[in-house]
Amino acid sequence: MIRFFISTVLLSLAAAIVQAQALPERLDSLFQSLNQDGELSGAFMLVDHGKMVYEKYLGYEDAAKTTAITADSRFELASVSKPITAMAIMQLEEQGKLAYGDFVSRFFPKLPFASTIRIKDLLHHTSGIPEFLAWDESWIDKSKVYDNRAVLEVLESKVDSLLFQPGDRYYYSNSNYVLLALIVEQVSGLSFADYLRKQVFEPASMLQTALIPAQAAAHAKQKQYAQGLAYHAPSKTFKPIDQFSFFDYTRHFDGISGPFGVASTAQDLFKWNEALKKNTLLKRDNFVKAISVDTLNNGLPVKMGDLYYGFGWIFTDSTANPEKMHFHTGGYPGYKVIVVREDKNQRYFIALLNKWNTIDVVPLTTAVNAIIQQREVPEVTREVFSEAITLMEFQIKALLGTYQFTLDPALTIVITADEDGNLFAQLTGQQAFQVFPKNDLEVFYTVVKATLQFSKTDQQVDALTLLQNGQKLLFKKIK
Template sequence: MKKVLLLILAACVYSYANAQDSFKRLDSLFNGQFAAGQINGNVLVADHGTVIYKKSFGYADIANKVLNTDHSAFFLASVSKTITSTAVLQLVQKNKISLDSPFKQYFSQFPYPDITVRNLLSHTSGLPRDKEDIFDTLLKVHPQKKFSYHDIIPALQQSPKPLAFKPGDQFSYSNINYNLLALLVEKASNMPFDAYLKKYIFTPAGMTDTYLSNPQVPQKNNVTYRYLYPKHYYPHLKLADSVPTTTDTSYTIFWGQGNVISTTADLLKFDQALYNNKLVNTQILDEAFKPTILNNKQEVVAGGGVSYGLGWYILKIKAHEKIVFHNGYVKGLRSVFIRNLSKNQTVIILDNAQSGANFITASNAISILDNTPQEKLKISVADKYAKILFESGGDVAGSRLIQMQADTAHYRYVAHEMDYIGNELLNDSYTDKALEAFKVNLLLNPTNPEMYNSYGKALNKAGKKQEAILIYKRALALKQDNKDAKDALAKLEDH
């Protein structure tokens, strides 16, 4: 008996020490990303439903200095598709929907008889990606009309779009697929989509802080504002809604693809409700977590090392583990929801400043839990250089660039990223700053003819014709079939 107690005690001590080590490594990972400006929002990491790390970073409201907290709520963006998928699978379980039935069976006006419910769930329908592709013709005729997801089928009936491929032949991500699935949930349940989610998903899972956004109903005051950098060179975050768009004003509700507002704590409740079969049985969930098989009998490829099931991406690069996930993006926000099904591990990141490295950060959190090597995260030299150049000028930016380029452990320098920054500045008429960026990039890449093309273009725009001619001649000396340089040089010499 004494030996058994000692073994139990030793196991507890080991487990506690291991948890403490994981906490420290996770804290180092996320604090490092925050220091690098790569996270602004809430993170949560859980093992078998027990939270082992959670933290809030940055501001929910920059103008009023309101920090993100445990209670901050975020738009989930396309992570919402996992919830839409769950709703559809519940109705499959109740025999109200069949995965392999044509969608037209439920909506006779739908003009594509070969698209099945499975095609919509797996993004193998061939339908256009977004609402702008569906309503482009109607908006020309009715420019003042506000469209919703209920208008999709009438629009397709009135002006059918050619499918990009035969349903089931390829994978092509489409928000329209999930707008149509929201309509299907409404039809099969005889309930509004938001009411269905509340009754059959949010309430059973205990997700008391989760709901669908509706422009006709005020949001709760714990919803974070969303921020972004309008351009790479812009030094400060701006409210996403203050950055103009050309299409959003023509549309209202497009449920199914996104629009769920939630918290990290509620997403963990959803995660555990799936594990505990409170929402859908194991057999149907297993179907959702399998790679979709195309008409050619091959698995869907949704990116490098990634497949797609029924509402979930499937990570293939860790063959010994079953990892599913979804990420999301909407202007001013990025979300990541990763579930290691083999070990009941969960990582959630909700970021209200659309930080670009969050998926790698979340993957590294899983690696910390597994005690496997992490992917090295490096900051873009070009991105940092652009902000310093815009705010402090060429001399400061140049000296800082030299420091960053030498620090290869923390920074990555990529010539085409610098070239993009220069073109962004040039297109926005910051010609002097563009010249500086192109010149630095050229000096660092003296044998790359494309860098000469860019610098020549900026010199020409600045009115420095003779200098541009010399640069274009050098570009041609490096690459004789350089058409851009030939054409530009011909115009300059004609003048």
């Protein structure tokens, strides 16, 4: 679910001749190097030429470290739920119950501008519907837990304009997949949970997979469920997400499914891959549509940065190659996830982590790919939380405010803090991410490799510079 700015990802599980007996040892060496402090926590699996060649479980399901992660541990899939939601839509299209060109006014007549938005716009994130995770706080009733229907009601009553004309451009918005899940319910006559269970999970033998609200599962101490954890800088420990006041929105939105909400195991995701490979859930020609390039209104391809976005899948190859690599990442407070498929060599990589700010799954996948190809393995760095310091109250207050991009006034970064002194940065149109102080004028992200450096004039903080991907972007403080 997480996205970020100016982010470029190139993944390839390309063909290579490897010695099977050496591959597990090389992978073990990688994960040992990343787990020297014992804080790497997750499930990892690699399939090569159709055979499982590596399976690793590290860490614990809980902050107290009482229950080890095993093959039966379920993780919130975050945005890796999107390919599953898209599968439900594709099944209904295959059955002739809807068409990708259908306007969503067929399903949501009260939704503003619904007569201009097509189902394929929801699938591609080209609808222009604003992101519900970036709603103004005044729109949210904090006394209740929102489900998909409640999100629709707010969209119907509060959204008076789209961000752009549908089909004009790409804009990642989880609201799209909330609406897709509601469409599945309307067309099938089943709840979204029941539809996925009957039409996706059971046919694929994914018997440990279900829609499970993450916060509800954590509070109920549900067995075989990896609780989402994050680093708490003041105490220098990992804590459950619900102990961070800033992440209250995960409780308010805990009843939502479609963009996230699926909980699964590495073993079940292996079965998902097998079901896709064997065309158990959808005819092959119809699945290929999910990894095919579509175009915007101006004829340019639908792209997510340098990548192409299909029906819930991301890919780098613009050709009609049905065996090309495709993937999706996922991030939600407490979780980082990636699933990568490549049919030509029947390769499949899964990484499920329940500590969302320890390691980025994209560099991890790149390193695994290098090992497969017997190339030099690029460095994969763990976040060094020992570099994080605790600021005094006056130092925190000096950083707070709204900073405007000098080259585009519509783009801002808002710096806020919770009651415990944890700092957060929010880019326009996105959710807020926690940042960690390295000194009184520099903070670093952990969800991506990026840093914010603050600067002063006459002893007052009046600007910040975003450093990411070799670029330096200046933002001036406006309030």
